[in-house]
Amino acid sequence: MTIVRAAISQTTWTGDKDSMLDRHEKFARDAAAQGAQVMCFQELFYGPYFGITQDQKYYRYAEPADGPIVQRFAALAKELGQVMVLPIYEEEQTGVYYNTTVVVDADGTILGKYRKNHIPHVEKFWEKFYFRPGNLGYPVFETAVGKVGTYICYDRHFPEGWRELGLAGAHIVFNPNATKPGLSNRLWEVEGPCAAVANGYFVLQPNRVGREDNEYGEEAVTFYGTSQVIDPRGNFVGELGSSESEELLVRDLDLDMVQQMRDDWQFYRDRRPDSYAQIAKP
Numbered sequence: 001m002t003i004v005r006a007a008i009s010q011t012t013w014t015g016d017k018d019s020m021l022d023r024h025e026k027f028a029r030d031a032a033a034q035g036a037q038v039m040c041f042q043e044l045f046y047g048p049y050f051g052i053t054q055d056q057k058y059y060r061y062a063e064p065a066d067g068p069i070v071q072r073f074a075a076l077a078k079e080l081g082q083v084m085v086l087p088i089y090e091e092e093q094t095g096v097y098y099n100t101t102v103v104v105d106a107d108g109t110i111l112g113k114y115r116k117n118h119i120p121h122v123e124k125f126w127e128k129f130y131f132r133p134g135n136l137g138y139p140v141f142e143t144a145v146g147k148v149g150t151y152i153c154y155d156r157h158f159p160e161g162w163r164e165l166g167l168a169g170a171h172i173v174f175n176p177n178a179t180k181p182g183l184s185n186r187l188w189e190v191e192g193p194c195a196a197v198a199n200g201y202f203v204l205q206p207n208r209v210g211r212e213d214n215e216y217g218e219e220a221v222t223f224y225g226t227s228q229v230i231d232p233r234g235n236f237v238g239e240l241g242s243s244e245s246e247e248l249l250v251r252d253l254d255l256d257m258v259q260q261m262r263d264d265w266q267f268y269r270d271r272r273p274d275s276y277a278q279i280a281k282p
Helices: 015-034 057-061 069-080 153-157 159-167 185-199 213-219 255-266
Strands: 004-009 038-040 082-093 096-104 110-113 142-143 148-150 172-174 204-205 208-212 221-223 228-230 245-253
Touching: 004 015, 004 204, 015 038, 015 069, 038 057, 057 185, 069 082, 069 096, 082 148, 082 172, 096 148, 110 142, 153 185, 159 172, 159 185, 185 204, 228 245
Parallel strands: 004 038, 038 082, 148 172, 172 204
Antiparallel strands: 004 245, 082 096, 096 110, 142 148, 204 228, 208 221
């Protein structure tokens, strides 16, 4: 049996970037104290979810994928011996920004990054104002805990990317989120389990929680938390996160389940990409 202890966290905006960074460092340290070997934070973890509005001032939250925030947490990853998935606002160059996850190995090595491919632009999710669509495909990283992929929030509505990650060899996929009540409620309940079953891997979905009215006043939305860890058979591993308050979830993943699920259900064998004529057409 190959067990990986994984952690995800959920919190709300404190009101300033420095305290958010400190809070997430504490999450990582608390997770390591509980034996967690890999840690993933929520989408855009060190700021507010600024897609609520369209305001140029939030461009200042962007920094390079090897910038000070990633360097700080890469050093922490090395200190703790913990793989980290860091959802950041990436600046490739002035005026070119992406919604990005950076994957850091347990020795502090920056392994690479994923850029969110599917960018929403609907009421209070004005993301096209802030992000270009991703252009790096669906990378999977060989880490100290195994083969890790990432997918970001709105991406989860698109099954094609989940499958790309499976075909690239992922055994664990982290899907950090900023998800609020509305049309997404039922989708939040089913999409993670469906992706886990269809692709035979673990899905871990941290989500923001609480109301960021300290930033947006009456315009603020209330993120519903309920972060979740899902096994390859579509079952929740432990309880869901709180729907109201900050929480650190630490769960054991039995990676042998990946092979067992794929032996029982030969979805990769029985795929018919030759027959999927419409999927790749624009």
